[in-house]
Amino acid sequence: MAEEVSSQMNSLSISETNPSSSATISLVSGDDIVFKVEPTIAKEMETVQSFIDETDGKITTIPLPNISSHDLPYVIEYCEKSIAGKITKEFEAEFVKKLNNEEVKELFLAANYLNIKKLLDFLSQVIADRIANKSVEYVRRYFGIENDFTPEEEAKLREELAWTFTGVDPDDEDEN
Amino acid sequence: MEEAPCSSSAARSSTKGKSSNDLNIGITLLNDDLLHNILTRLPALSFASASCVSKSWNSICSRIISRPKLSSALSLNPSLREAVKEVVNKVLSEPIRPHFAIVNVGCGFDANKILRLIQRKLGFNIPIIVTVNNGIIGRDALTDEFKEVKWGALFSGIGDDEYARHINEGIVLTIGYLPGLKVEAIPLIRPPKTPQEPCVDSFIMDIKEYSASVSGRQFPIGVILFGEASTDMKLVLEKLDYAMPIDTVIVGDERGCSVFRCGNDSRNACFSKGFIEAVALVFAQDRNRSSGNIRFHVAFSNGVSPVGGKYKAASVRTNSTDCSTWLTAKREGHQELLDGESILHDINTLLENHIEPPELYIGVTKNRKVSIGAEKPMPRTCIAYHGVVGGDEEYLYVDGMGIKTGDIFRFYHSAPNAALASLAEVRDALNNMKLEKNSRSFEGNGDNATNVFGGILFACYGRGDSFFGRPNADSSPFLENFPGVPFAGIFCCGEMVRPCTTLIGPSPDAKPISCFLHVYSSVYLVMSYDPPPSAEH
Numbered sequence: 092m093a094e095e096v097s098s099q100m101n102s103l104s105i106s107e108t109n110p111s112s113s114a115t116i117s118l119v120s121g122d123d124i125v126f127k128v129e130p131t132i133a134k135e136m137e138t139v140q141s142f143i144d145e146t147d148g149k150i151t152t153i154p155l156p157n158i159s160s161h162d163l164p165y166v167i168e169y170c171e172k173s174i175a176g177k178i179t180k181e182f183e184a185e186f187v188k189k190l191n192n193e194e195v196k197e198l199f200l201a202a203n204y205l206n207i208k209k210l211l212d213f214l215s216q217v218i219a220d221r222i223a224n225k226s227v228e229y230v231r232r233y234f235g236i237e238n239d240f241t242p243e244e245e246a247k248l249r250e251e252l253a254w255t256f257t258g259v260d261p262d263d264e265d266e267n
Numbered sequence: 268m269e270e271a272p273c274s275s276s277a278a279r280s281s282t283k284g285k286s287s288n289d290l291n292i293g294i295t296l297l298n299d300d301l302l303h304n305i306l307t308r309l310p311a312l313s314f315a316s317a318s319c320v321s322k323s324w325n326s327i328c329s330r331i332i333s334r335p336k337l338s339s340a341l342s343l344n345p346s347l348r349e350a351v352k353e354v355v356n357k358v359l360s361e362p363i364r365p366h367f368a369i370v371n372v373g374c375g376f377d378a379n380k381i382l383r384l385i386q387r388k389l390g391f392n393i394p395i396i397v398t399v400n401n402g403i404i405g406r407d408a409l410t411d412e413f414k415e416v417k418w419g420a421l422f423s424g425i426g427d428d429e430y431a432r433h434i435n436e437g438i439v440l441t442i443g444y445l446p447g448l449k450v451e452a453i454p455l456i457r458p459p460k461t462p463q464e465p466c467v468d469s470f471i472m473d474i475k476e477y478s479a480s481v482s483g484r485q486f487p488i489g490v491i492l493f494g495e496a497s498t499d500m501k502l503v504l505e506k507l508d509y510a511m512p513i514d515t516v517i518v519g520d521e522r523g524c525s526v527f528r529c530g531n532d533s534r535n536a537c538f539s540k541g542f543i544e545a546v547a548l549v550f551a552q553d554r555n556r557s558s559g560n561i562r563f564h565v566a567f568s569n570g571v572s573p574v575g576g577k578y579k580a581a582s583v584r585t586n587s588t589d590c591s592t593w594l595t596a597k598r599e600g601h602q603e604l605l606d607g608e609s610i611l612h613d614i615n616t617l618l619e620n621h622i623e624p625p626e627l628y629i630g631v632t633k634n635r636k637v638s639i640g641a642e643k644p645m646p647r648t649c650i651a652y653h654g655v656v657g658g659d660e661e662y663l664y665v666d667g668m669g670i671k672t673g674d675i676f677r678f679y680h681s682a683p684n685a686a687l688a689s690l691a692e693v694r695d696a697l698n699n700m701k702l703e704k705n706s707r708s709f710e711g712n713g714d715n716a717t718n719v720f721g722g723i724l725f726a727c728y729g730r731g732d733s734f735f736g737r738p739n740a741d742s743s744p745f746l747e748n749f750p751g752v753p754f755a756g757i758f759c760c761g762e763m764v765r766p767c768t769t770l771i772g773p774s775p776d777a778k779p780i781s782c783f784l785h786v787y788s789s790v791y792l793v794m795s796y797d798p799p800p801s802a803e804h
Binding site for chain 2: 255
């Protein structure tokens with residue numbers, strides 16, 4: 092347990108220069124905050140790793156303009172757990188409990204941008220769980236999607252799927 | 268589960284140059300693969316809603332369930348409501364649109380109540396058949412453990428008190444999504460005071476008419492048949508076998524059908540016209556859709572071995588009150604008339620080294636003329652099994668009727684070793700199907716290979732772990748070859764299969780003599796899908 096805490100502290104130590112660990116990688120968030128991570132963490136992020144590989148490892152500071160300093164620690168935390176082989180159901184449950192819908196969506200995009208397959212799959216499941224048993228209207232709002240069916244088309248679709256429109260949860264709006 | 272491919276270039280391009288403030292728009296513009304990865308994880312009901320969100324979502328959903336699917340689950344929860352809830356939630360836990368449902372329950376559950384509950388969950392416009400069986404087979408909805416469950420005898424003739432103590436609760440539900448096929452439940456209705464034959468004829472006409480109406484072809488690709496407990500299914504099968512071409516698969520359970528509902532509501536109206544003797548779940552090609560090809564295969568595991576020589580029925584008396592036959596016989600080529608006692612004595616001498624007395628049957632070769640309606644009768648030869656009840660100094664007593672003087676018969680006994688050997692053959696046959704797919708996958712062509720997507724087992728109630736001395740023996744050939752592929756079934760009293768071209772593995776009979784109603788056997792219905800050759804996904 093003590094180990095976990097210290098490693099988390101380490102990864103979260105924002106933009107502190109540490110000359111003794113020259114091998115660390117600096118990830119720069121969209122709002123210009125620097126996160127220092129172990130190279131093994133960078134390996135989990137395919138986008139970062141391929142950047143490092145392309146420059147033969149000479150460049151160790153990587154700008155990530157699409158990811159905010161709010162989201163990046165979550166990504167790093169997940170990657171650390173993943174390396175340690177400690178992705179358990181309990182960890183994942185705790186992890187998503189902290190996140191509201193907007194954050195889940197942001198992280199999903201971040202995982203996609205960084206190309207972290209495991210995190211992407213996990214968040215796909217989280218999003219699927221969050222839109223499960225919700226009305227069509229809720230799902231449209233959640234994703235910000237315009238309904239492009241004509242009323243006739245939609246009525247026909249709904250008729251075909253009439254058996255499914257029982258037992259939908261009442262639309263509870265998001266916490267934010 | 269389908270994998271959502273996510274190449275790094277595609278992933279990067281989808282978010283390139285977007286500000287993280289526009290998240291809703293960001294999600295909207297997610298490429299199809301990412302959305303595919305989310306939607307494919309939805310349970311069936313939410314998945315259906317997702318297809319109503321927008322046109323692009325609708326097309327992604329169509330892509331996700333472009334392939335046929337079977338889904339099955341078992342529950343032994345003693346509460347009827349809870350058990351139904353468990354299996355329904357399980358089969359609907361991933362994207363699927365039910366086209367039909369087969370529900371098998373223990374006699375402790377009220378079949379009508381089950382039907383109403385399932386209907387409410389799966390919709391009123393699909394065929395649903397509920398059967399009451401004395402054993403169910405499937406994967407537990409909650410624990411994922413595979414179970415073969417056999418209950419106390421339902422038809423063994425023990426008294427009512429005993430029967431009540433054997434009441435058991437359990438359910439196995441199989442639903443299927445079969446794009447490219449149409450499925451309907453068609454009943455065999457027998458009005459009061461009507462002989463069986465004309466009813467069977469019109470039942471077969473109904474099947475042909477239904478098939479012609481959806482596919483333009485008179486013959487379905489498959490029929491799953493469930494008989495009523497008190498119905499003699501021999502004539503039904505004889506006629507069906509005669510009427511259907513050799514590539515139509517016919518399998519089922521001789522007894523067990525309890526209640527059902529047709530997909531087309533107008534059919535449900537005619538039930539009041541008479542007693543329902545059987546119901547057929549008919550799978551016919553849909554003329555409007557032909558992407559890919561769904562095929563039904565059958566595998567058969569025999570469970571009896573012949574013993575002794577052949578006999579010729581001499582004098583035959585039938586007793587229609589208890590549906591039995593009394594007969595004397597001669598050894599083939601001999602003139603001496605034998606009574607039941609001496610015949611059985613000979614057979615039992617041959618079986619002396621058996622520790623447990625096996626079940627005895629006679630397999631009677633019957634040469635009969637068959638016709639449908641006003642057609643000219645055609646000669647057919649088939650084997651029918653009759654259980655041996657006993658023998659005395661006059662007669663040999665057997666179950667069932669329809670034996671005639673001059674018919675040749677032979678004794679058969681239940682034989683675990685023969686059954687194990689045939690299970691191994693079924694395993695090999697299924698393995699060949701798997702190897703074919705694997706080798707095509709190896710060539711990078713796996714997506715286009717024949718893909719087994721589900722199976723249904725009809726196992727004789729006499730089998731199971733007490734027969735084999737180990738659990739799940741009957742399911743093992745399928746489970747070992749297709750782990751993770753939905754598979755469920757029943758222990759039945761009279762498993763049915765007719766010879767057909769899609770039979771894989773050991774054949775139940777030597778052509779041209781056929782047998783449809785088997786004893787101590789297991790019948791595997793295996794469904795596979797061949798994607799269209801040019802399919803991209």
